Amino acid sequence: MKMTVAENGVLASNKFKSKRAHRSLRPSAMWLVMPGVVFLAVAFVVPLLILLSQSFYDEGFTFRYFAMILASPSYLAVVWITLRMAVLATAATMLLAYPVSCYLMLAGPAMRSFIMALIIIPFWTNILVRCYAWMAILQRRGLVNTFLTDQIGLIDRPIEMVYNLPGVLIGMTHYLLPPAILILYSINHNIDLRIVGAARSLGASPSRAFRHVFLPLSMPGIRAATMLVLILSLGFFVIPALLGGLKDMTLATLINVQFTESVDWHFGAAISMVLLVMTLVGIGVYYQALSKTKGGKQP
Amino acid sequence: MSDGRRLNPLAIFSWVVVAFLLLPLIAIIPMSFSSSSLLRLPPPGYSLRWYEAYLFNSAWMNATLNSVIIACATSILSVALGTATAYGLSRTKWKGKALLQALILSPLLIPGIVIAVATYSVFSMLKLNGTFTGIILGHTIITFPYTVVVISAALERFDPRLEQMAVSLGATPLKAFAFVTFPIIRAGIIIASLFAFLHSFDEVVMATFIGGPATTTLPLRIWDGIRFELTPVIAAVSSILILISCAVIGITEVFNHRSRILAGEKP
Amino acid sequence: MNPAVEFNNVSKSFGNFVAVRDFSLKVENGQFVTLLGSSGSGKSTSLMMLAGFMAPSGGHISIDGRDVTELAPHKRNIGLVYQNYALFPHMTVAANVGFPLKMRHVAKAEIARRVRSALEKVHLDVFADRFPAQLSGGQQQRVALARAMVFEPAILLMDEPLGALDKNLREEMQVEIKRIQRDVGITTIYVTHDQEEAMSMSDNVVVMSKGQIEQAAPPAQLYERPRNAFIAQFIGSANVIPGFVKSNEGAKSFVSETGTTIPLQMHGAVEEGARKAAIVRPERIRFGTGNDSLAVPAVVESVLYGGTMIRYATRAGEQRIDVVAVNDGGAPRQPGETVHLIWEPKDFLLVDATAN
Numbered sequence: 001m002k003m004t005v006a007e008n009g010v011l012a013s014n015k016f017k018s019k020r021a022h023r024s025l026r027p028s029a030m031w032l033v034m035p036g037v038v039f040l041a042v043a044f045v046v047p048l049l050i051l052l053s054q055s056f057y058d059e060g061f062t063f064r065y066f067a068m069i070l071a072s073p074s075y076l077a078v079v080w081i082t083l084r085m086a087v088l089a090t091a092a093t094m095l096l097a098y099p100v101s102c103y104l105m106l107a108g109p110a111m112r113s114f115i116m117a118l119i120i121i122p123f124w125t126n127i128l129v130r131c132y133a134w135m136a137i138l139q140r141r142g143l144v145n146t147f148l149t150d151q152i153g154l155i156d157r158p159i160e161m162v163y164n165l166p167g168v169l170i171g172m173t174h175y176l177l178p179p180a181i182l183i184l185y186s187i188n189h190n191i192d193l194r195i196v197g198a199a200r201s202l203g204a205s206p207s208r209a210f211r212h213v214f215l216p217l218s219m220p221g222i223r224a225a226t227m228l229v230l231i232l233s234l235g236f237f238v239i240p241a242l243l244g245g246l247k248d249m250t251l252a253t254l255i256n257v258q259f260t261e262s263v264d265w266h267f268g269a270a271i272s273m274v275l276l277v278m279t280l281v282g283i284g285v286y287y288q289a290l291s292k293t294k295g296g297k298q299p
Numbered sequence: 300m301s302d303g304r305r306l307n308p309l310a311i312f313s314w315v316v317v318a319f320l321l322l323p324l325i326a327i328i329p330m331s332f333s334s335s336s337l338l339r340l341p342p343p344g345y346s347l348r349w350y351e352a353y354l355f356n357s358a359w360m361n362a363t364l365n366s367v368i369i370a371c372a373t374s375i376l377s378v379a380l381g382t383a384t385a386y387g388l389s390r391t392k393w394k395g396k397a398l399l400q401a402l403i404l405s406p407l408l409i410p411g412i413v414i415a416v417a418t419y420s421v422f423s424m425l426k427l428n429g430t431f432t433g434i435i436l437g438h439t440i441i442t443f444p445y446t447v448v449v450i451s452a453a454l455e456r457f458d459p460r461l462e463q464m465a466v467s468l469g470a471t472p473l474k475a476f477a478f479v480t481f482p483i484i485r486a487g488i489i490i491a492s493l494f495a496f497l498h499s500f501d502e503v504v505m506a507t508f509i510g511g512p513a514t515t516t517l518p519l520r521i522w523d524g525i526r527f528e529l530t531p532v533i534a535a536v537s538s539i540l541i542l543i544s545c546a547v548i549g550i551t552e553v554f555n556h557r558s559r560i561l562a563g564e565k566p
Numbered sequence: 567m568n569p570a571v572e573f574n575n576v577s578k579s580f581g582n583f584v585a586v587r588d589f590s591l592k593v594e595n596g597q598f599v600t601l602l603g604s605s606g607s608g609k610s611t612s613l614m615m616l617a618g619f620m621a622p623s624g625g626h627i628s629i630d631g632r633d634v635t636e637l638a639p640h641k642r643n644i645g646l647v648y649q650n651y652a653l654f655p656h657m658t659v660a661a662n663v664g665f666p667l668k669m670r671h672v673a674k675a676e677i678a679r680r681v682r683s684a685l686e687k688v689h690l691d692v693f694a695d696r697f698p699a700q701l702s703g704g705q706q707q708r709v710a711l712a713r714a715m716v717f718e719p720a721i722l723l724m725d726e727p728l729g730a731l732d733k734n735l736r737e738e739m740q741v742e743i744k745r746i747q748r749d750v751g752i753t754t755i756y757v758t759h760d761q762e763e764a765m766s767m768s769d770n771v772v773v774m775s776k777g778q779i780e781q782a783a784p785p786a787q788l789y790e791r792p793r794n795a796f797i798a799q800f801i802g803s804a805n806v807i808p809g810f811v812k813s814n815e816g817a818k819s820f821v822s823e824t825g826t827t828i829p830l831q832m833h834g835a836v837e838e839g840a841r842k843a844a845i846v847r848p849e850r851i852r853f854g855t856g857n858d859s860l861a862v863p864a865v866v867e868s869v870l871y872g873g874t875m876i877r878y879a880t881r882a883g884e885q886r887i888d889v890v891a892v893n894d895g896g897a898p899r900q901p902g903e904t905v906h907l908i909w910e911p912k913d914f915l916l917v918d919a920t921a922n
Contacts, residue, residue, distance in 0.1 A: 032387030036380040036443065037399065043440050044406055047417035054420065096316050103313040115317060117548065122320045124544040126501040128521045129537040133323035135529060136330065143326060177320060235410020237504055242525060252412040259416050259508065269420075272413045283408050287401075464652040466640045467617055469669035469717065478665070482656045560699075 054269035065270035082250040086233035089172035093180050093229050101184035123178035131242040134171050138162035167243040172236060176229045183228060187221035227286035234278055251275045324541050331534035349535035366500050366517040373438040373499040374492045381446025381491060389454045407444045411504040419508035429511020437505045442495040449494060453487025453558060486558030490551050497547055568631030570595045570753035571721055576625035578611055585611045586777045598747055600756040600764040603774035609757045613725055618642050629720050645714030647724040651706045653698040659709050660694040666717040684716040687746060704735045722754040740767055761801050773797050794917045798845045805887050807844040808919050820844050824884035829860045831911040845915040848890040854908035861906035866899050
């Protein structure tokens with residue numbers, strides 16, 4: 001059988017070249033993305049933009065709503081309370097989550113799956129149910145106090161554990177622990193523990209090996225988890241509303257008041273923007289922390 | 300590396316944390332069977348009165364039914380949009396893709412209260428507050444990122460050359476999706492719909508704004524109930540909700556397992 | 567009679583990067599043609615354009631005389647086999663093989679019959695109800711082959727299908743594939759970077775480099791008459807000696823750039839003065855005696871005793887020339903020995919010196 005090899009351009013048609021240069025034979029997948037993105041743009045982005053506009057436009061451009069927040073000490077106190085609560089909750093959560101994530105890395109696969117399933121259960125449980133549980137446990141005539149006073153007579157008067165800052169912190173920590181643990185684990189589980197073993201074999205004590213080898217390697221996960229937890233805590237509404245006291249008003253509950261009781265939507269919009277800006281700053285730092293983990297992935 | 304000395308205090312600490320996470324939920328269950336309305340453990344007596352107070356009360360049952368309807372509709376809408384978006388994203392190599400992905404994930408990070416009031420304010424202009432349509436739309440916004448993430452993960456495990464092969468063997472792109480892609484990512488789609496259902500079923504912040512008397516959801520009733528009195532009826536409802544969550548987690552694990560096997564990974 | 571496949575001046579660019587250029591090729595019915603090249607040579611890209619998953623930037627492609635350049639992949643009636651098999655994991659072997667028939671709306675009973683017959687051809691009829699994950703690599707590849715042929719496509723395309731298999735299995739499968747292809751008589755275009763595989767299986771080999779066809783010829787012709795130094799070194803091994811043709815009183819000789827003179831026995835015109843590359847394969851060089859006027863004297867530099875073969879590195883003047891001799895049990899030459907290199911005239915080729 002003969003084979004012939006045609007030399008250059010015997011039947012080439014140059015006029016078709018440019019038309020076909022960028023055509024793809026597969027249907028464009030961008031059309032599929034459109035419905036979701038359009039929906040998001042219309043139902044999510046537009047309302048937020050409208051809210052933004054309400055914060056500085058009320059029959060003319062005005063910044064008086066922002067001035068109200070930033071100039072008044074009682075409203076600034078709310079900002080401060082929100083921040084303080086978020087930072088304390090984040091600290092408590094990370095202190096508890098980090099060792100658990102380390103344990104997950106060291107545990108065998110069966111134990112690890114078991115513990116993760118147990119951690120996921122509260123994660124998928126309704127937030128109201130969790131708050132209710134804490135209220136029932138912590139309140140004056142709740143489980144802990146009745147146990148301590150009536151049943152074992154340890155104390156005379158009930159401890160105030162809820163409708164105050166400690167109550168909110170307990171509730172927030174309880175809510176934030178599962179995502180913190182899971183994110184820490186998912187980012188850090190690639191760390192090769194043999195490096196720690198190598199440090200030990202070179203003479204480092206367990207605590208030094210941990211401090212100088214493992215801890216720095218786990219920083220990317222710590223950074224990402226801390227930022228995520230912080231961002232989430234800033235926006236909490238249900239937990240402070242139910243477990244907090246009247247003087248523990250956060251930005252979220254303040255916003256709620258503007259839209260339900262005071263019906264001052266413009267002011268509410270302005271407060272929302274303040275909260276949003278705080279959150280966006282946090283998100284920016286979070287994505288920064290995340291991109292560092294991608295760069296420093298363990299081999 | 301199993302260093303015996305290091306493992307034990309760490310293990311104990313971890314189990315204490317796990318106990319902290321679980322005990323409150325576990326404590327509710329016996330409380331729901333208590334015969335008295337005092338919150339005390341162990342309960343003075345056992346009875347089903349709180350379950351009866353829930354199941355035979357029309358207000359509670361109406362709220363439950365509303366939640367189920369809304370969650371089902373939300374789940375379907377969210378998964379439909381999420382599947383299309385996830386599939387489209389996985390097949391394009393667009394420069395703006397990262398930005399688009401950030402946009403899609405943003406409802407997860409923006410405070411729920413801000414989304415709620417923004418939506419409330421727009422819906423009041425459109426007269427959607429207090430309607431089923433309104434709350435379904437609102438819930439779809441916040442569940443949409445979850446469905447995209449879950450289905451994108453399933454698609455990532457799916458080898459796109461399988462689709463290419465199906466097409467070369469004579470399948471139209473639509474048939475390739477129906478016969479090859481969909482069966483393989485079906486488990487992921489089911490997990491995504493369970494996520495969306497549960498998330499909508501549990502949602503309260505947006506419901507307090509957009510919900511109305513006709514669309515009162517179960518969480519809304521609990522919310523009102525908790526703020527005014529802590530009757531053990533809520534314990535009964537809570538126990539049922541906890542069990543539903545556990546059941547959903549179990550089902551999800553089964554489908555996760557199946558989808559991993561299909562993708563050829565070791566279980 | 568139309569060729570089964572024809573590429574007409576096909577090219578493909580991605581932005582500024584030209585992946586394939588001036589690709590023109592005719593494949594006749596029933597031929598086994600291999601596109602051979604290293605990665606980046608454009609061989610897989612050309613295959614993808616034929617399959618329809620990439621649109622050419624220029625040129626035309628026809629199958630059986632029909633221009634398919636604009637035709638969607640699922641309408642091209644082509645069988646594809648990949649390195650990673652691409653078997654549908656959620657379907658049984660039988661369902662996999664029957665899939666193309668189902669897409670063509672063939673009746674169920676007919677599908678069952680043809681699937682059985684296809685699986686028998688690849689000796690896998692017992693595994694019809696198993697799932698791909700339960701089969702070995704070689705078995706999966708055979709299922710992929712059965713699936714690609716069951717609907718009697720016009721052509722069969724195979725993209726490095728044996729790359730994931732170990733050496734013994736690969737050689738076994740090469741024989742299998744060739745046997746099936748001969749049996750069925752289907753036009754096959756095969757892509758590989760393994761030159762031994764290409765040479766042993768193909769009717770014709772198309773050597774590609776940097777997006778272009780270097781030479782397209784049957785294996786023997788490719789080996790004996792490589793068109794340039796690149797091909798000579800890509801297929802088998804070769805001594806490549808750049809230099810010039812000189813004429814001295816009617817006797818022509820080739821003078822290497824290193825200054826070594828090699829007497830020429832060329833019949834036919836050879837341009838004097840033009841820069842050429844001389845190619846002679848190490849195994850075609852013999853050790854002669856000093857009496858042969860055409861022999862090139864050289865000194866043995868190193869000897870590698872490889873059992874079957876003995877490799878010598880020799881130096882003629884400043885020019886290094888490698889020689890490979892079959893180990894016939896005689897004493898090998900020693901380093902420092904003077905030898906006289908001779909070869910058949912037909913084994914000494916002059917080609918254009920390429921830039922590299």
